[in-house]
Amino acid sequence: MTTEDHPASPCNGGGCGKGATSGTSKHKDENILQSLSKIRHKLLVMSGKGGVGKSSVSAGLAVQLAQMGHQVGLLDVDIHGPSLAGIMGVKGLLDITEDKKVLAKQVHERLKVVSMQSLMQDSDQAVIWRGPAKSGVIRQFVGDVLWGDLDFLIIDAPPGTGDEPLSVAQTIPDANAVIVTTPQDVALSDVRKSINFCHTINMKIVGLVENMGPFDCPCCGKPLALFKSGGGEATSTRMKISFLGTLPFDPKVVKACDNGDAVDLAAAAPSFMAAVGSVAGKVIEFVDS
């Protein structure tokens, strides 16, 4: 398979206008509507800044919901730093159907994954695109995936409040946001920007997840606050959004994600996944209400 078979690659995506799958933006919009119509709930996992573990939280939430019996899709739309393929152990390029649709990769009985990384041949290559080109690629990418029937689509959004999360939000207007942060003030000031971003574009917010919480000292078991503590709940209260819970810091999560074993997180990092389970419960309560 060559890059030319890939609908979202720079040279036949929105970047240079030579669309292989669809000539007009009307076709693209129809593709997107069709692709999203069979998905009951879309969750956009966002963060004001990178490095807060947004991809690990997205992966954990997707695995947890699948284990609870839901049909789940997991998608990353980060052109500059796509990492879900690595975290979920999806290697190589994705399969493409005859009519140029991307087939999501099945990693668990009820969990499928699509990462932008799987559409790039050299994963070390920097992608240097200006805003409008990226927006076209994101729209085409979302529209070209064949998901089938899903209960949940978890979308790992690019960090920040720039072009990329804006394009994702505009492409999937009925998505609800789950915002991830770490406990310290610098990250929380960024999260307040994310909340205001959602308000500005009229996206509903499920709530805030505080990641990288207490780390249990390997000597005495006492929880250590590596990145301070309590900031997530305080910000949720101040900004009047739901607090979904604190996830502990666990080097075993870092290791499992690095090794591409996130699908087995329940075995590798049980206390982390127990906390994710509680977050998943609150997410289900929100979408069912």
Add this chain to the structure above:
Amino acid sequence: MTTEDHPASPCNGGGCGKGATSGTSKHKDENILQSLSKIRHKLLVMSGKGGVGKSSVSAGLAVQLAQMGHQVGLLDVDIHGPSLAGIMGVKGLLDITEDKKVLAKQVHERLKVVSMQSLMQDSDQAVIWRGPAKSGVIRQFVGDVLWGDLDFLIIDAPPGTGDEPLSVAQTIPDANAVIVTTPQDVALSDVRKSINFCHTINMKIVGLVENMGPFDCPCCGKPLALFKSGGGEATSTRMKISFLGTLPFDPKVVKACDNGDAVDLAAAAPSFMAAVGSVAGKVIEFVDS
């Protein structure tokens, strides 16, 4: 002072074209050349992803170089998550001269700071701009600061390889890159993108700094690898760039930066600053060679 006095604010910056300081892009280019002509060395501190502690490393490096006797400027150009003002304890808006130049804030005998945050009235407000508008703001912002004579200008670049680092790199073409990463594989795959980004735009790379290295267990003093270890040096070797050193993980750095006390990092987190000192030595070696 009102927002209207601020050259880089959304409504009189490059965003909507109503430039208060300069009507033409030729004027802007002259401003930039003049502003940068008195600065001997420009260092662009980059990272492939956010959350690797790039701002703490930028702050630490600037404080260290100032303590070593150099005249230093510290600038952040992150429209979506500017954090240097908070880290350096710079409060309120910056002063503007009669001819609409931004005055850098003196935080130490030999250290001045300018952060985009100081030009935004409500620091919680999300900035939602498309690429080209941001590029104009960044160029104007860099050109409108009065630095005076400096030995080093440390520029805390926006994370990733998108519009913003590209605009900064194009605005300051003689800058050299210092790339920051954490030790684990996911971050390192992003850093390889940063290195390729520098190669693509012909920017010289001083080397790679590995942040969030070993954390000394508070019970037994044994170093714990929270984010794995050794990845930075391995990537430097593989990508044929210099390895500038590993900085330890220290919750006291998180706390000092959150409290706006980064200028006193040497007292708050001596082992972190000792490691930064070794990095600073290698930077000086590079620029003097």
